[in-house]
Amino acid sequence: MRPLIPICSFCLRRVGGVIETSPSSAAPVDVVLPCLDEAEALPWVLGRIPSGWRAIVVDNGSVDNSPDIARALGAHVVHEPRRGFGAACHAGLTAATADIVCFCDCDASLDPALLPAVGGPVLDGSADLVLGRRRPVTRRAWPLHARLANLELARLIRRRTGLRLHDLGPMRAARRQSLLALDLTDRRSGYPLQMVVRAADAGWRVAETDVPYRPRTGRSKVTGTWRGTWHAVRDMRAVLAERPVTDPVSAATTPGTGR
Template sequence: MPLINVIIPAYNEEKSIAKVIKAIPPGLVAEVIVVNNNSTDATASVAAEAGATVLHEPNAGYGNACLKAIDYVAAKSAATQPDIIVFLDGDFSDFPEEMPKLVQPILQKDADLVIGSRALGQREYGAMMPQQIFGNWLATTLLKWMYKARFTDLGPFRAIKLQTLLDLDMRDRTYGWTVEMQAKAARKRIKYAEVPVSYRRRIGTSKVSGTVKGTLMAGYKIIFTIFKYV
């Protein structure tokens, strides 16, 4: 069985992070890595108590947190280095128990990157704000036009082979992380797939879609990233 590590970037998720960790299917994952992204609450201690390895990234930004975890994983010995990385949000909006179907296309050698699509799955009413739904549609439409990529979502719940991830040479440090991965994968003709995933209202307020500033900054960065790698 391939080794799987889970990476969870987390900023002020003390109320949800333990629920996320405990919902990960037992026996499937070798290590859960929570990156405490400059939280001002008890996210780090709650995550550690729930059994996760906690890394600290003081520089704010989703991409910064992911890059911190990738450096940690890449430095592991050959015996403990994972074959597959699963990215998961720390707000309990994703369903970690759906992880087996997320990694299945990789295990079957049908894909090297799998996106959990909220657009194809069951979404609780109000789980995604209208600006998120529109932003996903716009971004995936641009990816189709400019990269010939048929994605339906930029969902954060995703699985990728570690070597594929390293080959993508990820750079974005903030809001463009997810779309950078998909744009580069399309450009490099990496085999990808989507699977329907469920999505519910997050615990707490979104730091991105929950504010006008966050929404505008994320939208700008996503569109900029799509054009950057065309």
């Protein structure tokens, strides 16, 4: 695992696991956490958010008190009634106000304390989009069918975009305005892939950094079954079939190039 990259110092402290922010300063990074029935994982996840960063928990129809738990722990809670991973992620992106936005799963499989290593290259200008490449710490962390699907997607991404990625990791970071300019439209499992594909089409510098991947709390809503994995692959194949965007407006979304 690569060393954490320090970002900056912030006006924030933690008291008893509750995030307290200083009213005199805005959060430098917003962390979008799509959430569907993650009451068990939320206390640990929110307790690991880097100091000074704002957690945006996007509730996607939970019935287990997740929104109340997140709010009590100091997170900003957004409600997205449309079911879908992409719908929740995009609702969080539009609710964000910080220049840099990170995304992270809310099931305790990924440690938010490692987000500075993901967001650092975006902040220092050496990358436009950084993905956390998942490195399972146990076999139980990543079921065989999910790993096989991920390998196939990496191959398809390479063929479609030329990017030699190893993982379509859910932990990622980019600049908010640049992400909005990509005009992402998928609201299901294809959202993270569409972000990568459109970023590549726009000439973004895309990078990976290793992050440990642990067994999640509860059961995955997407890849916990063969059927769920198949639906995810189907959504992503539809994204890969999209024609590259070549209009002048989209070409102007390349961060840091002056285009």
